[in-house]
Amino acid sequence: MHRQELQAYREAIAAVTGGRLHLVSGEDVDEMLSEGTELARGEAWQTHDVPQARRVIQEVLPVMDSRRRHAIALCLTEALANALKHAGGGWWQARQLGDTVRIVVQDRGPGIKTSELARATLMQHYSTKNSLGCGFTLMLYYADYLYLHTGPTGTSLVLDFGVVSR
Amino acid sequence: MLKVDVRSAGGVCRVQLDGELDMETAPQLQEVVGKLGDRTLEVDLSGVSFVDSTGLKCLLDISKEWRQKGGQMLILRPQPDVAEVIRLVGLDGLLGQDTGPAVEKGENDERSDHRR
Numbered sequence: 405m406h407r408q409e410l411q412a413y414r415e416a417i418a419a420v421t422g423g424r425l426h427l428v429s430g431e432d433v434d435e436m437l438s439e440g441t442e443l444a445r446g447e448a449w450q451t452h453d454v455p456q457a458r459r460v461i462q463e464v465l466p467v468m469d470s471r472r473r474h475a476i477a478l479c480l481t482e483a484l485a486n487a488l489k490h491a492g493g494g495w496w497q498a499r500q501l502g503d504t505v506r507i508v509v510q511d512r513g514p515g516i517k518t519s520e521l522a523r524a525t526l527m528q529h530y531s532t533k534n535s536l537g538c539g540f541t542l543m544l545y546y547a548d549y550l551y552l553h554t555g556p557t558g559t560s561l562v563l564d565f566g567v568v569s570r
Numbered sequence: 571m572l573k574v575d576v577r578s579a580g581g582v583c584r585v586q587l588d589g590e591l592d593m594e595t596a597p598q599l600q601e602v603v604g605k606l607g608d609r610t611l612e613v614d615l616s617g618v619s620f621v622d623s624t625g626l627k628c629l630l631d632i633s634k635e636w637r638q639k640g641g642q643m644l645i646l647r648p649q650p651d652v653a654e655v656i657r658l659v660g661l662d663g664l665l666g667q668d669t670g671p672a673v674e675k676g677e678n679d680e681r682s683d684h685r686r
Contacts, residue, residue: 451594455571458620474620474651481622485593538659539623545658 425550433553433560440501448484449493461498468567475546482539483509483561505565512558574602583608588617591625603632609641616647633664
């Protein structure tokens with residue numbers, strides 16, 4: 405895709421998600437991974453690694469209300485499920501930047517095709533694999549900001565959750 | 571981890587779940603439910619703290635299977651976080667009214683416990 409076309413595409417996706425889903429570059433992701441402090445990290449290559457990741461993250465999350473805690477665990481699960489389904493697995497990390505908890509999930513799969521990107525991220529119940537196709541819908545609902553980098557050498561998804569301590 | 575408890579009487583089967591219904595445990599529910607022949611299937615989620623999209627897909631598949639057989643599947647008593655997810659993905663049509671335990675203790679004509 406040409407640079408101008410990609411820019412228009414980025415703006416369209418940001419616009420229809422109310423400025424919450426952004427397509428970013430690999431360098432942007434690297435920068436996001438350097439911000440704040442690491443809470444935990446892990447890998448998921450088999451289904452049982454996913455509930456394990458949930459348990460690990462529940463232990464390191466700062467104090468917050470239980471609904472938010474559930475939302476973060478759910479989004480981590482959905483992002484890891486996508487990595488397992490489409491890339492055979494991947495890596496995750498949780499970071500804290502002030503009042504924000506950041507979840508990053510990365511894989512080295514073939515990436516989401518540009519032609520499928522809008523449907524994969526924005527359309528409810530759209531799935532290229534045999535699943536409900538609602539993982540992204542749930543992440544779009546629960547995360548405050550989502551940053552996606554995808555290409556032929558892998559996909560990175562960054563999810564930011566504002567956390568109000570109680 | 572998911573505990574699946576099945577109680578069946580008078581054509582109504584109540585499946586009580588405890589734990590998490592996710593990509594790891596959904597096949598377990600699918601397997602247990604696959605052996606049931608009752609007309610009405612009630613899936614009680616009151617003991618379920620977490621359901622992901624794979625778990626939701628499993629519930630949707632079971633519901634379709636039951637409809638095809640001329641029966642129905644209902645989801646009962648989801649916890650608030652789980653109920654929100656069910657509504658978000660548009661499966662709230664599967665939510666049934668809770669009418670209390672389908673079978674009282676001691677009256678079970680069939681009971682099995684599947685623990686993993």
